[in-house]
Amino acid sequence: MATRRDLTKAYAREYQRAGKKRKGEMLDELCTATGWSRVNARRQLRQAASRKGRAGQAPRKPRARKYSYDALKVLEEAWTLAGEPCGKYLVAVMDDTVERLQRFRELGKVADRISDEVLAEVRSMSPATIDRYLAPIKKARYPEAKSTTRPGLILRSSISLRTCMDGFPQQPGYLEIDTVAHCGHRNEGDYLVTINATDPYLGWGIARTVKNKAFVHMKAGMDYILAHYPVPLLGVDFDNGSEFLNWSLIGWCDDHGIPTITRSRPYEHNDNAHIEQRNGDWVRRHAFRYRYETQAEQDDLNLLWTQVEARKNHLLPCVKAVDWTETASGRKKRVYDKPTTPYARLVASGVLTGPKADRLAQINYDLNPAAVTRRINAIQTRLIASAKDRTLTSRQA
Structure with a gap:
């Protein structure tokens, strides 16, 4: 901002005296240097000229609101x-x-x-x-939660590595999967865990809360995700947590004919950028950072995820990185497509046909955004009442 102000001050006096052609050239130069639009550049030059050398000048009146x-x-x-x-x-x-x-x-x-x-x-x-x-x-x-991921070392060398630069195939069917622990401010004892999955191509997300990270519960959660994912599952990408890197879960993938299994690099969150973002936007934002332990809380969390999925998959858009470009200074910059809903991307992909397509279309048409919000708020109120005191007690301990 200081550089922009210096440039504007340098141009302001000459701009006042210049002819029409020179003013146009100066606006082009200023827009190229600052990234401003011509309208904004012109406004900044006028304001700089009016401020220059006028001590005690009355502050300018704010612009009137454009909208009622x-x-x-x-x-x-x-x-x-x-x-x-x-x-x-x-x-x-x-x-x-x-x-x-x-x-x-x-x-x-x-x-x-x-x-x-x-x-x-x-x-x-x-x-x-x-x-x-x-x-x-x-x-x-309108405190940072503890991480409960423990590295799984046994299968690390036998599972293919996927980095943030490798990307996913440009088609639906691949999921990034992670777990979010509802442990509050301490990770001792038993607490609920949410398995969170997202398709980077569609933006489609599915979440399921289970009792803990034991395989019997992880398997139940993965079965739910597989059953509610709208397209055939072609591949999964995990982090290095021991809840994923074990023979039992790899055997589950083999039993369901999932041909591609990859993992991220240790401590490289950008390798799992899509699911890490969803952990915050879907799970933490809606279930907060309280400690959940009971069966009633597990049932409420799973009811919550059905409403969050309805809102996020059908009603609210997201963007997808599609290319790279460079700024005027030569820095690399991501290019994103236009915001659209995961359901719209799913329909546009052409992989959804038959009764499943008709069922999802009817679900999409019947969704009332306000009713979804009311149901989410009601579930959140129950969760807060159930877990707040326990979470505060664990934090003091």
Whole structure:
């Protein structure tokens, strides 16, 4: 920012005196150096020229809001009922989300503010504008957990290594899988564990909570993931945890005809970047960092994952890295596709046919974002009431 201010100050005085052609050239130079748009560069030059040498000048008046207060309240309600996604993802599904909320009559709290003009304002907002307007609301509404992964050394040399630079085949059917321990602030004793899986190509996710990392429970969780994954499973990628690198689980893969089994490098989280991100966005965000132990909590967590999967797989978009490019300074930069839902990617892939396609299409059509959010909130309330005191006690201990 300091460099940008220096450049703007250097250009400002000359810009005021320059002719039309030179002004255009200066704007091009400034945009290339700073990455600004021409409109913003022009504004910055005018402001720099007005500030220069004018001590005691009255502060400039802030620009008037572009969107009405009614539009902001409708945006807040739609964002809340959709699960509080970021602006980039909300814009991608804004039309679909608003249509669903109106169809299911879920905008009752802001019904007196809704009009065609207000809805047009909401639909026209950019991702940056949404994030800017919702920032105070996020701030008004809202300790690192222990890792329980223990290295499995027995099969390390016999399982193929996959690094972050290798990538996945560009087709559905491959899962990154990891476990998340619900141990609170200590990892002694028995606590529940969630097996979390994601397809890097589709963005499709499945989670299942089991009693612990014993094979009998891990097998039950993997059976559930296999049964609820919408396409044939062609390969799995694990970390180096002993719950995965053992003969029993490798035998389970062989029994189900899974031809590709890979693992990441030790202590290299970027090798499992997709599932590591989902561990935070899916599991920690929705189940928090409390300690869960009981059968009732396990049942509630599995009910929670069905609702989270409905929201994340069908209603909210995600992006996928598709290429690399370079910035003006020569640094490598990832290129992402347009945000879209995992279900839309699944349909576009063409691998979903027959009764399964019809069943998923009906599930997608019947989903009410507000009802999904209410069910998630109700389950979270039960989990908090059940586990909060136990978690706080374990933290003090």
